[in-house]
Every structure is written in C-alpha cells, then in structure tokens.
Amino acid sequence: MKLSSNARRFSAVALAAALLMLVYGLTFHPWVVGPMLKINEEEALLRASYQRFTRLEAQREAVKARLDAETQAPLAEGSLLTGPEPEAAQAQLMQLVVDRLDLQPSSGLPCSALNRLPKPVARQGQLRRIVVDAELQCGPQALATTLHKLESETPFLLVEHMDIRRLPQEQSEGPALHRLAINLQLVGYLGQTEGQVHE
Known part of the structure; x- marks a missing residue:
C-alpha cells in the first residue's frame, strides 16, 4: 500500500x-x-x-x-535534703519515699514500699548526690499520685530511672485490681555545709 x-x-x-x-x-x-x-x-x-x-x-x-x-x-528554700552527713541525708530520702506514697487513692490499690536501698554518695559541684533504689507495689492511680508527690514536694527529688511491670491478678470475686511492681531510682541533693572536709 x-x-x-x-x-x-x-x-x-x-x-x-x-x-x-x-x-x-x-x-x-x-x-x-x-x-x-x-x-x-x-x-x-x-x-x-x-x-x-x-x-x-x-x-x-x-x-x-x-x-x-x-x-x-539561689536554690528555692527547702529544695535540698538536710542532714549533717550524707548518711543522714540517705535516711531522710528513704523516709521521704514512705511519706510520699499514696496510701488512700480514690480508686484502685494503694502504694506500699517493699524495699529501699541507698547507693554510694557522689559529689556534684557544691552538692552531694544522694541516690536510693526503691521497690514499690501500687495501683495505677496511686502510682501516678506518688510520682507527682515525689518530684513536686520539697525537698525536691528526681526519678532518674523507673521500671514498671504488671503483676498477675489475684483471684477474687470482686472487680479485678491491677497491681504494678515498680523499681525506681530516686535522686536528691545535699548542700555543702560548713565544716565539711573537701574530698
């Protein structure tokens, strides 16, 4: 074509x-x-x-x-731990863990302290770093309230590490209550007082 x-x-x-x-x-x-x-x-x-x-x-x-x-x-008044020696500040920090637990939540389980273990004291500038490992058991609401109280009330503390795991529910006829196992590391600071020997 x-x-x-x-x-x-x-x-x-x-x-x-x-x-x-x-x-x-x-x-x-x-x-x-x-x-x-x-x-x-x-x-x-x-x-x-x-x-x-x-x-x-x-x-x-x-x-x-x-x-x-x-x-x-200047630091806010009362923001540091008190005590003449680091050992006294460690004891104060361990007591603060107990004092700030939420023992009467509006719902769920309260908090309880199972164990508290002080760690070695370290110097950080003009302050001494006081550390305590704590083992708690709480309900979710009580845990939230406790953490808020730990970090917001004076003397101020810092939750540096935290591990949370859920424990098995206990057999009961009532509503299921969730128990949490908490391992946390709390840090507070002790000011340098007069008469302390410089390391």
Whole structure:
C-alpha cells in the first residue's frame, strides 16, 4: 500500500520527534537537566538550613542571658535534703519515699514500699548526690499520685530511672485490681555545709 505524501510527511515528522526525544532522554537530560535539578534541590535545602541557623543564632544572646540568670539564682528554700552527713541525708530520702506514697487513692490499690536501698554518695559541684533504689507495689492511680508527690514536694527529688511491670491478678470475686511492681531510682541533693572536709 502506497502512502500519500501527507502521510509520508507525518511519519517523517513523528520519527524525527521520536529520535529527538530518545536523544534528549539518553544524553541531554541525564547529563545537563538532571544535575541542574539536583543542584536546585540542594540549594533549597541549604537555604532552609541557613535560615533556621540564622534564627537560632539570633536567639543565642537571649537564651544565654536566661541560662546565666537561672544558674546564678539561689536554690528555692527547702529544695535540698538536710542532714549533717550524707548518711543522714540517705535516711531522710528513704523516709521521704514512705511519706510520699499514696496510701488512700480514690480508686484502685494503694502504694506500699517493699524495699529501699541507698547507693554510694557522689559529689556534684557544691552538692552531694544522694541516690536510693526503691521497690514499690501500687495501683495505677496511686502510682501516678506518688510520682507527682515525689518530684513536686520539697525537698525536691528526681526519678532518674523507673521500671514498671504488671503483676498477675489475684483471684477474687470482686472487680479485678491491677497491681504494678515498680523499681525506681530516686535522686536528691545535699548542700555543702560548713565544716565539711573537701574530698
């Protein structure tokens, strides 16, 4: 079948366009356009990073001033453990664990302290770091209240590590009560008192 002149012309144009697209896809795009697009993306990322670091740099002096003010501010009265010696502060911290237990939650089981173990005392700047490991059993609500009391009442304590596991439910005719076994490490600080020998 013989093609008309218009059909031959159209076929030639289509073939030329296909060849141009093939050449563009194999040579020009991967060697020229692709790298340019990648450069543009990297430039946009660098510009965004530069703007973010510029904003942070602008806040440096304000943040430094606030940090210096907090560092130089005196500690709140009663925020540290008391006692003439670290051993007395350890005993105080162990008693605070018992004093701050939630013994009468509005629902669920109360907290009880099964064991308390003091750890070696370490110096941290002008303070002594007093650490006690405690083993508790609590209901969920009593645990939440106890943790809040441990960290929010003076002298302030820090719950540094905590491990919680659920104990098997006891067989009972009433509603199921969830018992939690908690191992936590509490930290308090003892101030340097006059007459203490520097280590």
